[in-house]
Amino acid sequence: MAANEDQEMELEALRSIYEGDDSFKELGPTCFQYRVGDNGDSKAFLIDISWPETYPDGPPTISMNAFFNNQISPAVKQSILSKLQEQVDANLGTAMTYTLFEFAKDNKEDLMENHQPHSNTNAPGNDITVETASVTATSKKKDKKEQLTKAQKRKLADKIDHKGELPRGWNWVDVIKHLSKTGSNEDD
Template sequence: MTANEEQTMELEALRSIYEGDECFKELSSASFQYRVGNLGDPKAFLLEISWPEMYPELPPNISLNAFFNNSISSSVKQDIIAKLHEQAEANLGTAMVYTLFEWAKENQEELMENHQPVVSAVTLSMTENTVTSHTSVAKKKKKEQLSKSQKKKLADKTDNRGELPRGWNWVDVIKHLSKTGSKDEE
């Protein structure tokens, strides 16, 4: 059987095995991605495997260069790839993409045991910008539109810092009761 025939058979097998699996993605007829772990899991990673021309006689190309993996340090990525290459060497001459994906799933904890999330400056600045933009939106919502006469009245009531004196909007209970009491008598 030729390499192309073996690749075609493996492609059909992969499509039937991973049909409906949201973790699996066929990038092309010779390139596949599999997300190992759940989306919210900090130890999840996206494994990409592609076939060279002489696959399965040659090991597949294994990559962790997807944007999804940016939080994983390069040393952990190199370690994962090295361990997957060992598995690939042991399976030379046979269809192995399914085997590699499943091995990675079974050994996820071990592969990611040295993983320390990398917090990039981009993430920090995005977080700061988000906080700043949320704060400015909140400030804009609180601001009311006042007429000129309302602004003048407000300026007359404020102190040197532009703040209203304590109790400026309190109701004088005695005056209020005496006004309502005189209306009740009439």
């Protein structure tokens, strides 16, 4: 019973502390998620913390299995989890969800120091390959467009939206017009 009271108090505290913080999500009454780092940050990661029945006397479950973390290597994830586990061991018996989230925020650079973002800035050879591939892809598209007549190109340009894409259903047959044309021919 005391564990549930502690959980209720911690839940209220978390809600008030993180009110309006987009990085914090309450996934359930005993399950929370926090994004460490900003959106678009290559070193950002998500931490999921779940409370078992015995929490805070028993350790919470900490996970980094969110899809958001797929760009992080298993070794870096394991390193982060082990450092968070050290904090759990030091704070066992007390409400520690806030402490764990803040530890991760304060130590983000250290926790992610071995993370290699999937960008091409670190490997100059990759830049060339990517650029070559994109040039090849665009030249193939241009080849297809060159086969169109001027009239076809004009019609196509009139249909393209601001993203350079054709609207959904642009080549669908208008069933009503089609049937009315077919029906009028049969009557004649």
